[in-house]
Amino acid sequence: xxxxxxxxxxxxxxxxxxxGDELVGVTFxxxxxxxxxxxxxxxxxAVPTSAAAGPLTAAExxxxxxxxxxxxxxxxxxxxxxxxxxxxxxxxxxxxxRVCAVPASQVDRALELVGAPAEVxxxxxxSLDDVLETVVAIxxxxxxxxxxxxxxxxxRARLAAVSRAIASRPRPRVLLLxxxxxxxxxxxxxxxxxxxxxxxxxxxxxxxWSSEASWPQIRDLAAEVVIVAPCGFELSRARVxxxxxxxxxxxxxxxxxxxxxxFTRPGPRLVDTVEAIAAALHPGCGLGExxxxxxxx
Numbered sequence: 001x002x003x004x005x006x007x008x009x010x011x012x013x014x015x016x017x018x019x020g021d022e023l024v025g026v027t028f029x030x031x032x033x034x035x036x037x038x039x040x041x042x043x044x045x046a047v048p049t050s051a052a053a054g055p056l057t058a059a060e061x062x063x064x065x066x067x068x069x070x071x072x073x074x075x076x077x078x079x080x081x082x083x084x085x086x087x088x089x090x091x092x093x094x095x096x097x098r099v100c101a102v103p104a105s106q107v108d109r110a111l112e113l114v115g116a117p118a119e120v121x122x123x124x125x126x127s128l129d130d131v132l133e134t135v136v137a138i139x140x141x142x143x144x145x146x147x148x149x150x151x152x153x154x155x156r157a158r159l160a161a162v163s164r165a166i167a168s169r170p171r172p173r174v175l176l177l178x179x180x181x182x183x184x185x186x187x188x189x190x191x192x193x194x195x196x197x198x199x200x201x202x203x204x205x206x207x208x209w210s211s212e213a214s215w216p217q218i219r220d221l222a223a224e225v226v227i228v229a230p231c232g233f234e235l236s237r238a239r240v241x242x243x244x245x246x247x248x249x250x251x252x253x254x255x256x257x258x259x260x261x262x263f264t265r266p267g268p269r270l271v272d273t274v275e276a277i278a279a280a281l282h283p284g285c286g287l288g289e290x291x292x293x294x295x296x297x
Contacts, residue, residue: 002088003142006043009267010092010123011036013138016268017147024086032261042079059181088118090141126207128192131266132156155271159196162278165285166198172281174199175223178231178264180241183218184210186229189266197277199225215248225281229257231264235295242297254297255280262293
């Protein structure tokens with residue numbers, strides 16, 4: 001089977017269930033496991049994140065994305081010639097967010113254009129349970145359902161262990177930001193992640209869409225803990241953005257989270273995210289620190 005993954009989390013899942021050697025195309029963001037970096041890149045970003053003067057600010061990236069969307073221009077560019085050459089059997093993509101990855105509609109048009117029929121599987125999780133079900137859906141699509149089921153069972157066992165560890169502890173009010181300029185409240189599976197880690201999510205109900213907010217609105221939420229995990233950014237850049245948030249928010253404990261690998265990547269490492277948040281919110285619960293996932297300012 002030939003598989004193309006246009007979603008980094010899907011690439012991780014394919015490897016985790018033993019089908020990594022069947023991947024013939026990935027996105028430029030597919031960096032885990034390390035073997036993924038050697039696979040041909042079929043999807044590149046049309047929006048730059050840096051210029052000659054250095055990295056673009058969060059506000060500059062946001063403006064560029066909005067301009068392209070308003071003009072009807074794609075945010076990602078597909079290698080049509082390579083798709084025509086490989087003629088994949090399965091293409092894994094998403095329709096959840098046009099900013100995060102190539103939408104399924106763009107993939108359908110590209111495959112039709114190059115005459116390469118394939119099963120297009122759109123992965124659109126809105127909750128933590130949905131993310132786990134995505135693992136099984138991928139396993140079903142690529143003929144690896146038993147391995148996918150076993151992976152999910154192991155992930156659920158880890159979540160259950162966290163639940164037992166924090167069961168009797170108070171739940172602090174936790175706000176999770178996925179962008180800071182302008183501020184965006186994190187939705188979809190992330191409120192579930194906070195709940196699973198023993199926090200009380202504020203701002204967005206579990207399964208709800210991420211939404212823009214003002215700093216006064218955010219201050220009114222009275223969060224005790226604020227986690228800044230800017231979508232697509234690694235921990236070092238997240239710390240910079242968390243410093244920005246700390247200047248706007250007084251009295252809350254501020255953390256920076258690696259959203260490139262964990263928070264906003266809906267794959268197996270979301271369970272690592274739950275464990276890291278639980279360890280930060282509930283010191284001494286026996287889960288240990290995960291400094292590569294989450295650090296306090």
